[in-house]
Amino acid sequence: MGQPRSREERESAQSGLPPGQRLQRGWPVTHYGPVPKFRPERWEFRVFGATADGDKRCWNHEEFSALPFSTVVADLHCVTKFSMLGAEWGGVLARTILELAPPAPTVTHVMIWAEYGYSANVRLADFTSERTVFATHNGGELLTAEHGFPLRLVVPHLYAWKGPKWVRGVEYMTADRRGFWEERGYHNIGDPWSEQRYSYQEGPGDGPEL
Numbered sequence: 001m002g003q004p005r006s007r008e009e010r011e012s013a014q015s016g017l018p019p020g021q022r023l024q025r026g027w028p029v030t031h032y033g034p035v036p037k038f039r040p041e042r043w044e045f046r047v048f049g050a051t052a053d054g055d056k057r058c059w060n061h062e063e064f065s066a067l068p069f070s071t072v073v074a075d076l077h078c079v080t081k082f083s084m085l086g087a088e089w090g091g092v093l094a095r096t097i098l099e100l101a102p103p104a105p106t107v108t109h110v111m112i113w114a115e116y117g118y119s120a121n122v123r124l125a126d127f128t129s130e131r132t133v134f135a136t137h138n139g140g141e142l143l144t145a146e147h148g149f150p151l152r153l154v155v156p157h158l159y160a161w162k163g164p165k166w167v168r169g170v171e172y173m174t175a176d177r178r179g180f181w182e183e184r185g186y187h188n189i190g191d192p193w194s195e196q197r198y199s200y201q202e203g204p205g206d207g208p209e210l
């Protein structure tokens with residue numbers, strides 16, 4: 001048997017929970033604020049900021065639905081300590097978006113934007129992970145409104161707040177900037193395997209000054 005190559009692969013092969021997490025039966029709904037109403041005629045997915053050619057890129061719902069579809073099996077770890085294991089997410093890989101709307105070579109981080117101004121920042125390396133997916137489906141079914149329909153991001157190797165529900169776009173950034181929860185006391189990186197829960201745990205270089 002070969003050795004797993006990356007840290008990500010190793011972690012996805014682990015059957016245990018990250019430290020401090022407990023298994024959740026069922027799938028609870030967790031978010032801040034109301035569930036937005038989906039208006040297909042107004043919906044668009046936008047890539048903006050430091051793109052390679054300086055242009056924005058937009059997909060309406062029909063166009064986005066026609067992008068290549070992949071599935072990723074991944075766990076969901078909420079920082080409030082529950083985890084859901086082995087969910088099957090279906091949707092468009094972040095890598096596909098990066099290919100269709102390439103970032104400038106100076107891009108280091110991305111901000112994921114959702115309805116009502118919710119946002120989450122991740123390092124470009126987290127976004128380029130082969131398992132980071134803009135999910136439209138869970139367990140073969142369309143997402144429900146409460147779980148993020150029509151689109152949510154799943155970054156399997158980070159705490160679930162890094163995966164906005166009701167996503168509307170991605171901003172390519174040439175420097176790091178904190179998102180919604182990262183400005184409100186949560187860790188800038190959010191790796192559940194090293195329990196990066198709160199911003200007071202951050203070391204030098206983990207995030208912009210608060």
Ligand SMILES: Nc1nc2c(c(=O)[nH]1)N[C@H]1C(S)=C(S)[C@@H](COP(=O)(O)O)O[C@H]1N2
Pocket residue numbers: 027028029030031032033077078079114115118146147148160161162163164165166
């Ligand atoms: N737009 C938006 N997305 C969000 C949140 C939120 O408050 N707003 N909460 C995050 C948090 S903290 C968690 S744990 C997961 C929960 O996803 P679920 O409700 O599908 O279980 O959504 C994440 N995505």
Ligand SMILES: [Mo]
Pocket residue numbers: 030077078079080160161
């Ligand atoms: Mo969460």
